[in-house]
Amino acid sequence: MSAHNATPRSAVIFPALAVLLVALVIGTGYAFTPTPAGLVFAAVLLTVLFGTVFAAVHHAEVIAHEIGEPFGTLLLTLAVTVIEVALIATIMLGDKAAPALARDTVFAVVMIVCNGLVGICIFIGGLRYREQDVQVSGANLYLSVLFTLATITLVLPNFTLTSVGPVYSLGQLGFVSVVTILLYAVFLYTQTERHRDYFIRDSLGFTDDGPKLSRRMLVFSIVLLMVALLSVVLLAKKFSLVVDAGVAATGAPPALAGVLVALLIxxxxxxxxxxxxxxxxxxxxxxxxxxxxxxxxxxxxxAVAAAASALDKQLVLGLDSQGMVLLLLTFALSMLTFGTGRTNILFGLVHMVVFAVFLLLLFVP
Known part of the structure; x- marks a missing residue:
């Protein structure tokens, strides 16, 4: 999708529909219940939510194209993170306790991204081009920070003594929150300022000689991005009720809620x-x-830790033994995949197999 093409109608229509749905829900005080009318509302809500998320990402891409790499990719990532935090916090801190939702969602994101998405991208690229290149230095920075953050947030809580796992004590949670923000901030500085060249491949001859957007169109995209993000945040509560009802009705494992949130964002x-x-x-x-x-x-x-502490809610972070094994396997496989800077279809297939195992164990532990 080119950032310079005319704005798709869906990128305007869905944010408008989301605003309308928010106004109707707030104006009528609608409370979702799993009735036939509720099922219709759930279908409308999910359609509008997915469309609005796509619209938000489109407008983020338009803005990202104007500000260039790697700032553009960073903007896309932050826009999606705003949606994710809103959904997780709303579901986890709602009326029905879901203390493990943040853990389930974060773990699902890691599995979906590092195995499912990475595997598909590498496999498709390998089919079309036999081999593709990535910057080893940039991949190593990604992986070093990712492995550290994932270990101290998803594994270490199982082995602390101050509080019985899989939770951190309030002091431990505060320290871990500060450390994760610090590591991520320094990573962003490294990515956007100190070592930008680690994350940009210009050897393929890609240029940015296309016409720039007019100021009016850029402001239009910024406004619609803000509208889309705010609408998703305001609809998050209803989405949480729909997810809870769907999990209860199908008898699915509670961790499925985290996977659904991860897939949406x-x-x-x-x-x-x-x-x-x-x-x-x-x-x-x-x-x-x-x-x-x-x-x-x-x-x-x-963000979720701060909300949980403020509202005196428990936050479960530690993975079970199966999850820790899958996380360790993902770490090792990722290092092998990006270690040479060249990928092929076999690397992609192995990642997809690990993701399939994750899905299997979700339903058949």
Whole structure:
């Protein structure tokens, strides 16, 4: 999708529909219940939410194209993170206790991104171009920070002594939140200022000689991006009720709620990453994929931790033994995949197999 093409109608219509739906819900005081009318509302809500998330990412891409790489990829990642924090906080801190939702969502994001999305991008790129290149230095920075954040937030809580796992004590949670923000902030400085060249591949001859957007169109995209993000935040409560009802009605495992949240927020970014891989720009795919994983841990965990502490809610973070094994396997596989800077279809297939195992164990533990 080119940032210079005319704005798709859907990128305008869905934010408008979201605003209308928010106004109707607030104006009528509608309370979702799993009735036939509620099912119709759920279908409308999910359609509008998915469309609005796609619209938000489109406008973020338009703005990102104007400000260039790697700031553009960073903007996309932050826009998606705002949506993710809103959904997680609303569901986890709602009337029905869901203390493990943040953990389930973060773990699902890591599995979806580092195995599912990365695997698909590498596999598709390998089919079309046999091999594709990525910057080893940039991938190593992504992985070093990601592995550290994932370990101290998803594994270490199982082995602390101050509080019985899988939770941190208030002091430990505060320290971990500060450390995750610090690591993510320094990573952003490294990505955008200190070592920008680690995350940009210009050897393919890609240029940005296209016409720039007019100021009016740029402001239009910024306004619609803000409207879309705010609408998703305001509809998050109803989405949480729909997810709870769906999980209860189907008898699905509670962790499925985290997977659904992860899929909702990652779908537009995943489409952009796969399109980049098809265009032989695997570096952009990796920036989008691994960047979203880092932002999920580096920003979501501290935000949810602050909300949980303020409202005196418990926050469960530690994974079970199966989750820790899958996380360790993902770490090792990612290092092998990006260690040489060249990928092929076998690397992609192995990642997809690990993701399939994750899905299997979700329903058949």
């Amino acid at each position: 990652l779908l537009p970014e995943s489409v952009a990453a796969i399109s980049a891989a098809r265009a032989n720009d695997l570096q952009k795919s990796i920036n989008l994929a691994l960047g979203s994983s880092l932002a999920t841990i580096g920003l979501t965990i501290p």
